[in-house]
Amino acid sequence: MEIVEGVITPTSPSWAHEAATEVVRRQLSRRLEQLDLVSGSGNLDLPGSENWYIPDLAVVPADLAAKTEGALLPDQTLLIVEVSSPSDAETDRVVKRRRYGQYGAPLYLLVDRQNRSCTLYSEPTRLGYAEVNGPHPFGTPVHLPAPFDLDLDTARLGGAAPR
Template sequence: MSTAAHVPRDYRVSDPERALKYAVQHVAGDRAEIIEGVITPMSPSWAHENAAEVVRRQLTPRLEELGLVSGSGNLDLPGSENWFIPDLAVVPAELAGKTEGALLPDQTLLVVEVTSPSNGETDRTTKRRRCGQYGAPIYLLVDRQQRECTVFSAPGRLGYQEIDGPHPFGSAVRLPAPFDLELDTSRF
């Protein structure tokens, strides 16, 4: 006799996208993304984390002035098989304080991705394009392999319409409004 629960033959998942995203969060753990339907566990190196921290520390004084917070909370891209955990995202403090689940890219003011040898192309292409399509106003790519930073802005249906860079590490990189500050990239 089987101890498995009886599953009716006509069992159907009413919302496969929601079921997949739920399963990843609750089975794969809180450090897994779904990128174009592929479940991708995250385990950043210390060098990777350092690059994100370099950006965070430079942003912090401006974030406090603007009532914003930074973190690496979940971003849902509804209608797609994507669930991102950015290396850093900036959102309004009141929104972050009230949201238990994921935010949408258009609720952010900035998404920062730091490349790693294992996922560089994903950050350079897929995540950048999708964040633009889903309305994240600014996408900062810190490309550790190419040793350069690029700022993408003006999101649209096909991705980002404006590109500032690439700027080699060591040069100042300007973040547009509402940040209006220059990032020092010499410490990447």
């Protein structure tokens, strides 16, 4: 369960949603091991707001994850990935993009299953993000900058678009 702008929102992703998340996770896995990072969907707190997020995937330093029992802050992540669903696509596109930027998450990757595209947001600001790379249609590689420095293959994200 997440809290988005004060509204309690149940999280129960579909298998197609989970499959898209796994496509990203698998491509990151070797690089995460090299950099001593871990990925997961742990809680993110946005203090001073009515928000408590559970991203589809967040990447954090392994030592930080190992000693944190509660929530982390978005600025403690290195990458946040949200995969849109029909019920929450606008939240991922607008609200979370703005909030993750405001709370200092350095990179936010939106896998937009409804629009069949990926967009990478970087350079967080008080209003969201200053840099927008995309949207890129599924099948177009998306470059994840340092510390990842890898091209994400998005072709396998292109399963049937959810309705």
